[in-house]
Amino acid sequence: MAEATAQRKWRAACPNCGAPVEFASAASASAVCSFCRSTLLRDGDTLSRIGQSAEIFDDYSPLQLGATGRWMGQGFAVVGRVQRGSELGNWNEWHLLFDAGEHERVGWLSEDNGQFVLGLEAPLTETPPPEPQLGAPLTLAGQRWQVAAVVQAALRAAEGELPRVPRAGRIVELRNAQDEVGSLEYRDGEPPVWSVGRGVQLADLALQGLRTTAEGESVAEAKFKGRALACPNCGASLEPKLAESRSMSCGQCHAVVELPAGDAKAVAFAAQDRGLPPLIPIGRTGTLAFAGEKPLPWQVVGYQERCDIPEDADDEQSFWREYLLYNRLSGFAFLVDTREGWSLVRTLTGAPQPVRGGVQWQGRAYSQRWVYGAKTTHVLGEFYWPVRLEDRVQVTDFSTSDGRYLLSREQQGPEVTWSGGQTLAADEVRKAFNLVAPNLPFARDASAFKNNTGTLLRNIVIALFLIVLLVALMRACSGDDCQRYKDSFGENSTEYQQCRSSARSGGGYYGGSSGGSYGGYSSGGGGHK
Structure with missing residues (x-):
């Protein structure tokens, strides 16, 4: 029999197991029994079972x-x-x-x-x-x-x-x-x-009654701290640092692993080469500010190398890096390193208004600069979306007339994601993350990271690292780059066979997908060609 409680609350017995089912609102039409998981439909003072959750x-x-x-x-x-x-x-x-x-x-x-x-x-x-x-x-x-x-x-x-x-x-x-x-x-x-x-x-939101332990720690954080998964590629232990993470790279074999919900076993992964280390180490924290906002500490939790996909063999190809930043109260942002310099961006909740020749956002006019396809070729760290190597997105980049403010539109599958931000001086990035010249052998904006006491030998070393980086990125973005090994060393050489093996394993993705939100799992970092 239904029972009316104080004010609007309404209570009745589950027709399947008899457990009490309480409605905080008399207007609610459905509930799930917490004991037997029956899906219940309310019609007046009657509850009926219509399924199982x-x-x-x-x-x-x-x-x-x-x-x-x-x-x-x-x-x-x-x-x-x-x-x-x-x-x-x-x-x-x-x-x-x-x-x-x-x-x-x-x-x-x-x-x-x-x-x-x-x-x-x-x-x-x-x-x-x-x-x-x-x-x-x-x-x-x-x-x-x-x-x-x-x-x-x-x-x-x-x-x-x-x-x-x-x-x-x-x-x-x-x-x-x-x-x-x-x-x-x-x-x-x-x-x-x-x-x-x-x-x-x-x-x-002034939230009260969150999941906490007796010591006042979040239950989610307490359970998450003990979370450990085996890498499905090499078996090494994976210990993600963020509860929001949906994919990460293995520290042992560098495979990109998709993290399952809860305590399920990780099965989806993509093998990748070790690659070169990022300019800013994973885990490093730096203080940066978005325009008009107070500076905040941002920790580098993820890193990805990306490139555009030329439509013609004669087109110039561009490469860039994106660092995924995390702040406990402000969520995620991206620090983007391109040949044009650095920028700090984050995903937008809304969407800019289209106007002739570009878009308008928060009182600023942005002109369209480039439209191109892009893909991710190498990743390290953790990400709040399932990263998949070789996944392709369509990117459109915009900027204000002075080049200070940037917008980027990425379309992948059934979703469009906008991101926006502003350019940063390379010296500002260097100071924020306490970087020194010897640790920056392949910075794109070398003038800002230059060592005033550098010598010709150091410049040669920098040039050599630049060449190595570009060769690695071009190999990741090109279709079949093994012919030169075959021509130089022969078809049966170790060099040629290793190249072919790497090409076969670097782009495949195995298993299903998990984690996410229809609200967005494109990276949203922006192409910034």
């Missing part, structure tokens, strides 16, 4: 049911969770119940490019197009949007109280120039569910 996989999230917080002056409670997945990986959508006087507000806290977006459901008076096209403009709810992702989202699991029965289906993500994220969930036989949100920092 899979077990929630442990993804080291600090959130849990019952946690509370405040956003824009209003309190909310975390009352439910839906875990979804697609070709981009798996992600959480936490159901938030807001109390706004007589009218309850349904909200969702979702992952987005290694960060979070908090969105509120809203009525939609118009009918959206049935088949939005990726990258196309769309006018909806009085706003001009761009279609940033179109994914078929599978339902992995659910728990707690939900505003409707969770289902698999198509999700369309929209972004606009006001730094907002819109979401359309298409449901068979029902109107699409519409919500609008913005990027948030968990530290700004």
